[in-house]
Amino acid sequence: MRSFVYEALPMRVVFGPGALGSLRAETERLGLQRVLVLCTPGQRALADRAAALLAERAVGVFAEARMHVPVTTVAAAARAARAAEADGCAAVGGGSTVGLAKALALRHGLAVVAVPTTYAGSEMTPIWGLTENARKQTGRDRAVLPRTVLYDPELTRALPVPVSVTSGLNAMAHAVEALYAPDGSPVVAAMAEQGVRDLAVALPAIADRPDDLDARAAALQGAWLCGACLGATTMGLHHKLCHVLGGLLDLPHAETHAVMLPYVAAFDLPAAPEARAALARALGADDPAAALACLAERLGAPRTLRGLGVRHEDLGRVADEVLAAPYANPRPVGRAELDELLERAWSGT
Numbered sequence: 001m002r003s004f005v006y007e008a009l010p011m012r013v014v015f016g017p018g019a020l021g022s023l024r025a026e027t028e029r030l031g032l033q034r035v036l037v038l039c040t041p042g043q044r045a046l047a048d049r050a051a052a053l054l055a056e057r058a059v060g061v062f063a064e065a066r067m068h069v070p071v072t073t074v075a076a077a078a079r080a081a082r083a084a085e086a087d088g089c090a091a092v093g094g095g096s097t098v099g100l101a102k103a104l105a106l107r108h109g110l111a112v113v114a115v116p117t118t119y120a121g122s123e124m125t126p127i128w129g130l131t132e133n134a135r136k137q138t139g140r141d142r143a144v145l146p147r148t149v150l151y152d153p154e155l156t157r158a159l160p161v162p163v164s165v166t167s168g169l170n171a172m173a174h175a176v177e178a179l180y181a182p183d184g185s186p187v188v189a190a191m192a193e194q195g196v197r198d199l200a201v202a203l204p205a206i207a208d209r210p211d212d213l214d215a216r217a218a219a220l221q222g223a224w225l226c227g228a229c230l231g232a233t234t235m236g237l238h239h240k241l242c243h244v245l246g247g248l249l250d251l252p253h254a255e256t257h258a259v260m261l262p263y264v265a266a267f268d269l270p271a272a273p274e275a276r277a278a279l280a281r282a283l284g285a286d287d288p289a290a291a292l293a294c295l296a297e298r299l300g301a302p303r304t305l306r307g308l309g310v311r312h313e314d315l316g317r318v319a320d321e322v323l324a325a326p327y328a329n330p331r332p333v334g335r336a337e338l339d340e341l342l343e344r345a346w347s348g349t
């Protein structure tokens with residue numbers, strides 16, 4: 001009989017079309033009086049809408065969130081928060097914007113309300129990241145958890161199909177690795193299986209009809225469940241590889257996950273029969289790794305490292321760094337296996 005530990009994370013989730021409309025009430029519930037709205041430059045209009053909904057509780061919009069949370073951006077946002085005497089922030093956007101909010105929580109104690117508009121899932125995890133001098137440092141701290149998360153599928157209708165697809169596959173990767181994580185549990189397994197099922201049905205529908213609200217809601221629900229899996233467990237080879245590829249070769253985050261997922265699944269699942277069975281049920285396929293590859297192909301996702309611009313001669317450096325620090329994985333990974341896996345992911349075999 002298996003033993004396990006499960007620790008629920010204390011977050012309130014408000015889910016549904018129009019959920020953004022409860023932003024003011026939700027900040028009030030938390031006792032926040034002065035809220036700084038955060039977004040990327042491209043999501044300024046939505047952030048302005050959020051600020052208008054907050055009315056007198058909004059103290060400004062900081063629209064300079066960017067990928068990988070540079071410390072200079074955090075410092076600028078902290079200056080804006082201090083000048084406005086903010087006691088909280090509302091992150092309206094994807095993982096980059098939520099990442100900035102987490103950094104403000106970590107370093108400056110601001111309470112966070114998150115309004116995710118992609119499927120990355122960061123809003124469900126205590127994982128923070130900060131980039132300084134081209135090095136990304138990450139850690140876990142409960143202080144960065146959003147107090148409340150508003151999932152509004154309406155806000156994802158304009159998420160371009162390629163970003164929807166790659167961020168959806170990024171979310172699935174959290175669930176796949178949670179299914180064989182050393183600190184998994186039946187709760188996590190149930191969330192992971194349902195999260196993969198939701199996304200596997202929703203992503204093709206979104207690719208066909210991007211403004212299908214039911215499909216958008218199903219994808220967002222899947223992203224929530226997959227993000228919760230990431231927050232609850234220790235990730236393995238897939239996340240390690242993507243972290244190294246992103247850091248060393250400056251590859252785009254979600255695209256790298258989309259490329260690597262079927263290859264790592266094909267490598268790891270034979271050593272993780274329960275995870276394989278759960279994914280087979282979720283994907284409705286006997287061979288889940290092949291099904292993930294088919295899904296990525298059907299969705300037009302990037303399929304090779306070569307296609308992402310990786311040079312063949314860089315693969316050795318990636319393998320060196322992956323092997324340099326240990327991480328949890330269901331199947332032992334030696335140099336030869338890793339070289340072969342990277343070769344396949346590079347060339348698409």
Ligand code: NAD
Pocket residue numbers: 040041042043066067068069093094095096097099117118119120121122123125126127128129155156157158159160163167230253254
């Ligand atoms: P992102 O936040 O960088 O967004 C990508 C682009 O899409 C941005 O230009 C953004 O403005 C735009 N966008 C977002 N939502 C939109 C919408 N609804 N409509 C139109 N445009 C929209 O990308 P992401 O994939 O969400 O996040 C990636 C980042 O999140 C990475 O830095 C990654 O490390 C981090 N992340 C962290 C965790 C964690 O637990 N800490 C988990 C997953 C991802």
